Amino acid sequence: MLFRKMIRDLLQSKVQFLSIFLMSFLGIFVFAGLDSEASGMALYESKYYEKTDLPDLWVQGKEFKDYDLKVIRSLPGVKKSEKRIQKDGKALLKEETDLQMNFIESNDIGKMLIVSGEPYNPGESGVWIDFKLAEKQGLSTGDILKMKLEGTEFEEEIRGTFYHPEYVYFLPDAAAMMPDYGSYGEAFMDIEEYPMEPAFNQIIVDLEGVDNTGGLSDKEKDICRRMGDAIASALDSDRIVATDKDSQLSYQTFHAEIEQHQSMTYMFPAVFLLIAILGIITTMTRMTSRQRIQIGTLKALGFTKKTITIHYASYSFFLSLTGGIMGALLGYNTIAELIIGMQGSAYLVPEMKTAFSVRAYGAIIVSVAVSTLVSFLSCRKELAPAPSETLRPASPKNLKHSLIEKSRLWMKLDFATQWNIRDIMRNKVRSAMGIFGVLGCSMLLFAAFACLDTMDFLSTWMYGELNTSSYQIIMENDTPYSVTEEYAKKYRGQMVQNGSCEIEVMGVKKSGALTVYDTGNFLHFEDRNMKQIRLNRRGIAMSCKMADTLGVKEGDLFRWHVLGDDKWQVSHVSLLYRNPTVQGITMTRELYSDMEYDFVPDVIYTNMNAKEELSDDDNITGVQSVGEMMEAFDSMKEMMYMMVYILVCAAGILGIVVLYNLGVLSLVEKHRQMSTLKVLGFTTGKIRLILQDQNTWLTLLGIILGIPCGMWLVSRLFSTMPESMDYIATFKPMSFVYTFAGTFALSFAVNRLLSRKVKNVDMVDALKG
């Protein structure tokens, strides 16, 4: 019978209980959605890497021999190793297309996962290309693919298409921000097909004790570092560079994305759970105090305290459990599917499905346990006394004057203000819940706008501040400097060389970008605070994110070398600059040449449109306009818009539910006071204004607290980006205005809707009894 009582009580106070249900629902809905997506990605990442055996170490060098491979294989802790040649070449299609070529002897580590065609067998001729390239360029098995490598043209029959674990995420060059798979690609061929004298430049290694699941643990990182050092010393430490998975762009980016999603998983549900808790406190405290006589009756009839406690705790238990289960099921089937579907364009994995993890069950259990406990604590007050006491109406609260009521200011305040201050002070939890509700609403709204701001700023920052050119002319590989210089002169451009280097500080090695620039006015630099700075012509500057990763600051020493070159240099950090997508070191051409390196620029930045003129030029790979480069943002923005919609909807629901619930509660409690005011001659309009005043104060306070929380949320969100990205959480003034106006409008509308009920307050009815 008590269960029936609970169901009917729930229906009778449906607005209040609905808010508890919705908060529990939304919390788990978002949690389960994000968690199932992140868990799915993590699960299928592990499965994929396990199946294809992603290498644990990549050893780069100039000319590896069989002997080197033998040395590595003889090291304890090495499971398998293979040597190969990895070079950037071209696929000669309608247009020359970037193609990273791998010439292999065997395929036991970093295996191709064949999509179509035949599997690779050592010694067989032909080429295997990534399936996105085949798809976009209209290539299929049996076609002949013409290619060019270091000036040599050759052709092979396409034997198959594949997915490859080292190419889950990859970019054509350092200037690219987002992948556009299919407009460049990668290929695998047998070493016999290498068109020149083979010189192996890479050895991939599979290690004992390092598996392919769940990212690299500290122990695994340690093994990788030790084995990297062991290989370096076994061969010739200055000649080679060993990098682990964490420095491999594809693995690192994909894994960081998963980790970012996992960290986001906890942020939003925490807000909803907090509001659910406040909702439970206000609703259950009021409900049990309203049902005081009923509780006394149940006690008098012989119900045990335990039974009555369970009965009242079961309200929240029931609501949070049904809310949790429904949220989990719906979150799993909507948010998770939606987000994971959008990952398909950014990452090349054969299979990516959502996975319901133990954490989702855990979240339901935590939500239910916390809600039930809070409910129990809220009811305790009415359950503790003897039945004889509970059967009597509660004695009125012993009210004391607060400080403000004792101050001189108090008497100067008008009636409405005094009334509202007293109401807030005497209903602290209810008021706190109102503030929290508005806080949550404005926080989410602000986060939504700030995400858009950040994305907008990113493109402006990249292509309006750091690079002010309108076009980039991309040179063919190994174009001699003299030729590139001619183009630079002709198009009044700035030459830049993009390469890779390895940086070492206190034994910690990181791969990074090496940018060498010639004089010109297109490349600019900004410090940590986004102020324009000029790089020291004689010093090496380091990107802030790289410096933070390595734990260095301006003036500190570090060791570095160009990838593929043995010579280690010792330099000090002359300046720190900020770049959103390229992390590494930057220097002038003069300094680079002084260190006896050849300046081989691969890009010319210009403001002159050379697109048509250079379309058939043999020395030019392509000319890209800023507009084209910015298009790469589109898929990223699409994802961001989706997140913004979710945030705005969540903010709206949160705001409406919490404010409406509190409004109803407040009206019920003030019914008698309002009818008294009516009897005394206050007009309905005046009473509505009094209610509106209080609502305005709480809303203002909620927004004032909510916006900094939103700023924190967005900063936290962008700080979990991969190591290669350094996005700055941006807050435009209009976002503050929109958040303020949006939250206020919502709060005002809810209050208007509610305060209409003042009209229906019946003076006679309310003053009875």
Added chain:
Amino acid sequence: MPFIEFKNVERRYMLGTNEFYALKSVDLEIEEGEMVVILGPSGAGKSTLLNLLGGMDSPTGGEILFNGHDISNFKDDELTAYRAWNVGVVFQFYNLIPTLTAYENVALMKDVRRNVKKGSIWEKESEGVEVMDPALALSSVGLSEHMNQFPSQMSGGEQQRTSIARALAKNPRLLLCDEPTGALDTGTGKEVLKLLQQESRKNRHTVVMVTHNSFFADIADRVIRVKNGTVQSVEINESVKDAEEVYW
């Protein structure tokens, strides 16, 4: 051995630093099956007496014996078991659960016995006494037609009869009534009194009724007058009237 015995019972409250006696040095006896009326003005201590009888409160001094068992030092769960097995309560304002129908309010009593601590002395003493079928309990008070109505759909008299049905459903050895006609008109009040008297006479259940209405003394076997927290007199009524014959 009397069915109920109060020995020098006191109930003291602290009001700030001051002591206040709601009951002081109360001695009284009640026999099983009696219809007892406790009379007194407001604030005399009638309700405190009823609360102590019903195990809804504990005395701060003295002994209360129920069927020979001292319940004055009972812990919370023991008192709950005492109430669950022995006591039925009828309140002045009915105290029905507003979200349950008449039937469901009565059926609650089944839950009471189900959830109470097992193996108590009361359980052994009440062996074979079952909770009545709610429909039967309701028809015994003439509410067969109203079983599916919520309290808000019933008149005051119907609500009080439901309250009595709920109390009787337990087959309690002690039926306590706190101003059971206080909120009813004379006609309906008389119906309620008839039910209570019938319960005492027919089923030999002890009925203790608290009231400030001295006319009710006529239907009682024993009349206890209370004033200022003390028992002023205990009278045995030699010429008990039927509830029909009482007017107020």
